[in-house]
Amino acid sequence: MDRDAGLSIAYVNYGFQSGVTERVIRALGSRGHRVASLDAVGPVEHRRKGSRRLRIDGQVLYNLAAAFAKFGRQAAHYRWNTTFAFDAHSRHAGELLAALPAQPDVVLQAGALFAPGLPPPCRYVLLLDNTRQLAMERPPEPSVGLGAPPDYGPGWRRREEAVYRGAWSIGTFSGRVRRSLERDYGVAPGRTHVVGAGANVLPEVVERCHDGETILFVGTRWELKGGPVLARAFERIRRTRPRARLVVIGPSRRPALPDGAEWLGYVPASELPAHFARATVFALPTLREAFGIAFLDAMACAVPCIGTAVEAVPEIIEHERTGLLVPPGDDAALAASIERVLDDPALGRRMGDLGRLQVEASYTWEHVAARLERLLAPPALPLLPRETSVPVLPAAAANEVVQQPVAPSAPAAAIAPPR
CATH class of the missing domain: 3.40.50.2000 (Glycogen Phosphorylase B;)
Structure with a gap:
């Protein structure tokens, strides 16, 4: 890799994600990296992207049936959370990666709703805001019609854990997620790193003109x-x-x-x-x-x-x-x-x-990109320190930022979610 040319990064994601996708891509690009955005969602969606017209085929019908059998009346909400959807999205991510003109230096994947290929074609890093175990620990909220979060089942758990264990490194939004990876999924501490998130609104000049009420x-x-x-x-x-x-x-x-x-x-x-x-x-x-x-x-x-x-x-x-x-x-x-x-x-x-x-x-996306950069760089050629040091997260997360990745216990490309 040419240090001055930056990394070639394939960012495998699941769409808008509250603006995170766009801002991560922009921030990494501003640091000289070439980022290809690959949206892995689509194979089991019942509406076409853009037009929102109904799209019905065998995969869609099978997944909706599986979601209904698992989640009942909440099937539409949890349609991405069947093992069938996990595998379909994983295969689609692999196809998107294979269609790139050249293999990227590294894959950056948002979340663990799928794997970046079955098996992943190259080294990958995860960016996580949550784990399923943490989501399941949420209490029910009957006042707003929310019951206890559903368990996606042992098949999902095996797939999720395999994605975590196959990653070269994992960047998390919070220390809470980092701790869950280590406690609930057995991920080695040296492979989890708090990179934080950034504000989507950041005016250069702050204006305060409120009425006090x-x-x-x-x-x-x-x-x-x-x-x-x-x-x-x-x-x-x-x-x-x-x-x-x-x-x-x-x-x-x-x-x-x-x-x-x-x-x-x-x-x-x-x-x-x-x-x-x-x-x-x-x-x-x-x-x-x-x-x-x-x-x-x-x-x-x-x-x-x-x-x-x-x-x-x-x-x-x-x-x-x-x-x-x-x-x-x-x-x-x-x-x-x-x-x-x-x-x-x-x-x-x-x-x-x-x-x-x-x-x-x-807490800007530029800070996040600087921290991610440390995780994305190939192990044989880590990025050199830039003119400014990587900012450290404040308060509780401050001692959880780890600068350099540690090799996983097995090659990422050899690990695929079990059936």
Whole structure:
């Protein structure tokens, strides 16, 4: 590999992924690497990409039947999570890799919904925001119609574990995922590395022009992100603060909102900084959260954050420093925390400023690309240090960043998910 030419990377992914796919590709490209984006999803999809017209063939029908047998009325939601879909997507990923003009230096794969080929044709690195074991540990949320997360079964577990064990190295969004890989799947500690994630919104100049009374929510899944909890908390706040406002961005349909709340629906990412500028506090009382990029977006705009102490959120929001954490589903605690920030402008400014500094120091996609670069470089020719050192993640994740990969116990290309 020519060091100056950068790496040839095949990024095997599963589509938009909340903007992660586009930003990872762009950030790696800005560091001089050549990245080919390969979307492995498609063989078992019942709608055609783009047109959304129905597409029915043998593979689609078989997978839907398998999903219905496994997941019942949730079959459509979990259609990618049958062993048939895993193998179909894995074969498709291998076909996409084989169709490239030349074999890449390395494959970077998002998630573990499939393998990068059966077997993988070359060395690969994973980028993960969650594991299935962690997802299964989530408690049911009957208040929003969520039962206990389903078990995908032993066949899925064997495939998932094989993908982890076959990877040259694994980069994770959070320390929580890194620990799960080692504890639940037996991945050697030297092969797991926290690379973090980046803010999707990062204005060069921070503007703050709020009225001291505005609460902002940004999230497409109103119920899952704790929207009803926030609505109840807002009703409490309005009893003593009649001028308080709640702005809701993201849900495609207007949710049930109390007086004083405004629903804006979908807002392009390019317009979000203006809404963050007018927000006194950002509140996202999410019930489940593998990571939480929306918090990074708020912090990048110097807005103090109120979140819940669930999953990876405490790795992002430093309680009492960049924001406040409350128990999930507790509208009284949420209302009290929001009012605390509204009542203390100096506290809000301090938390917002510290949040912006934290994003600038560690949570941009350029930081993620720099950390990933260390994992992607061929073992015989590691990339030399660049002019700036790789930033280190703050707080809980700081001691979990490992710079150099350690060889797996078996060649990646020889490992394929078992049937």
